[in-house]
Amino acid sequence: MEIRQVEGNPYGEFAGEWERADEAMGMKWDKETFYFKLFEEGESAGYFFVVTNGGVAELKEVLVAERFRRRGFGRAIVRHFVAFASGKGCHKGVIVTSEGHVGGKALYEKSGFAIENVMADDRYHKTWYRYSRPLNKER
Numbered sequence: 001m002e003i004r005q006v007e008g009n010p011y012g013e014f015a016g017e018w019e020r021a022d023e024a025m026g027m028k029w030d031k032e033t034f035y036f037k038l039f040e041e042g043e044s045a046g047y048f049f050v051v052t053n054g055g056v057a058e059l060k061e062v063l064v065a066e067r068f069r070r071r072g073f074g075r076a077i078v079r080h081f082v083a084f085a086s087g088k089g090c091h092k093g094v095i096v097t098s099e100g101h102v103g104g105k106a107l108y109e110k111s112g113f114a115i116e117n118v119m120a121d122d123r124y125h126k127t128w129y130r131y132s133r134p135l136n137k138e139r
Helices: 010-014 017-024 073-087 102-110
Strands: 032-040 043-053 056-064 092-098 114-119 128-134
Touching: 032 073, 043 073, 056 073, 073 092, 073 102, 092 102, 102 128
Parallel strands: 056 092
Antiparallel strands: 032 043, 043 056, 092 128, 114 128
């Protein structure tokens, strides 16, 4: 047996293998990415994206330009995320953030998200928090 590092993803060589294995187990992975921009009076104020996969939605790369902060965009983003992911049939919402995002952490907790996992001491010596909550339930 030999294991070698290769350049690029060799998935194409094995096309169909994952799908056949998943189908045999009754699973269907349907990864999709959806991009959103924020606007205030026609001006770009920020962006975020949502990745759905296997019934789980993750809110990613939330960015509000500094001059637009403290205007309720964070609450609006989280509400939109929950509604959007629920509408896509997802049963779980996930948000990952670092220790430095104190305001975001408080907002996620107020929105019904709970810490699912703590990933301490990454290469930048930061701690990351994985929040999650069930979707398709009223909060």
